[in-house]
Amino acid sequence: MFCLISLRFQQPNNYDTNSKIKAVFLYNFTRYFEWSDNKKVGNFIIYVVGKNENLITELKTLASKKKVGNQDIEIKNSFNFDPSISAQIIYLLSDVSKSIPEVTSKSRGKGTLIVAETHNACKTGSSINFVVIENKLRFEYNKSNAVKAGLKTNDDFKALAINIE
């Protein structure tokens, strides 16, 4: 009598929690760095290089809800790195990891925070790199890469990260 209902299976929700967590991390990063004056005008641009639709959706939601100081957040995305895009944060996804050295050299001294998600990215030029430790998303930080990029932060941030020199 009950069997019709008991055969019904639930559907797993296809929401991507890791994209949400990355978006929340990225917004946190904006609070810990001292942005140069030329980066404090216009929109605060987060430029994502590579393909991750869920992340772009989350970042666009973030942009619609939050600001960095008085600046609106703007999300830009391309599958390949476009050096003409001036951004406060460049996030290089794993499918474009090979371009980390190129992007970091072109962004040197411009006050742009390079974030990646590839093994050893902090050793190949990235300032911040997402890593997974025991299923948990954490981040590595290379202070000297950040300094080379023209960024300043405080020791609090260093204490929160896995430091790579």
Add this chain to the structure above:
Amino acid sequence: MINLRNIFKSLALSLVMLCFVTGNAQIDSLNKAQQLLQTKNIEQAKSLIESVILHSDTKGDFIAWTTRAYIYFDIYKRTDKLKLNSPLRDTIISSIKTSISLNPDETFKSNNTKLLTNLSAGYFNMAKVLLMDSLNYKRSVIAYNKYKETSLLIDSKTIFKAKDIEFYLAAGSLYSDIFNKDNNNTEAQETAKITLLKVLDFQPDNISANVNLGIMYYNQAVNLGKSLDFGADFSQIDLVQDNIIKLAKQSEYFVARVYNLDNKNLKAVEALHSIYKMLNEKTKEDEFKVKCKELNIKLD
């Protein structure tokens, strides 16, 4: 002296006669109550049978008690059939219990069973209606337990395992469905968990219970992620991640059970892909992505 003896004799004889007459009178009353029942004079039948079951000559007669049950059943079926708590139904059951205790003959045994079968079916239907139409699990489980109690009066060796699985699985599926549609409904979530875990107590390898429980834990983890505020600080992110991981691992435990029993179970394969993605286990995520493709499962 002779006169006195005669008086005693006459008195004793009168007493015997009186007892015989009153005993017969009670049997007549019982017959009368049965006739009134047949002619649907139920109120009269009811008041008459109440005197019959109290009288010492007939209170030990199973016919009186079964007749009482039938009289009350006649009233019950018109007024109380859909009521979870019915004093009329309670009277019917207690009357049948008394009748059973008085070792009825085959005819009355069969009459008692007919009534009990009707009542237990009524409880089962009520459990179904309360669960599926009224979404009232608490009352539904009361009706279901009453169904079991009544069924045991018919056959004390009845095994309910299959029915228990059917009932709790239906409740679990229904409430996990409600929870997945409204993630703030924690009461539905709790009911779903309790009932699906009950199914697994009876049948640890039950596919539906394992899958639904696993997906419910997974969706709970999704909700945690969704509700994370963009302005959350690092410590809050850390806490949310810890809880997401715990839930995802609980989810994996149930879904993997199904996968280990049947590695082509579509729901299990699809869910495990999502779970490993959530757990950042890239190798396993890719492995299940391939399996999804092989089984023609579309991933969003």
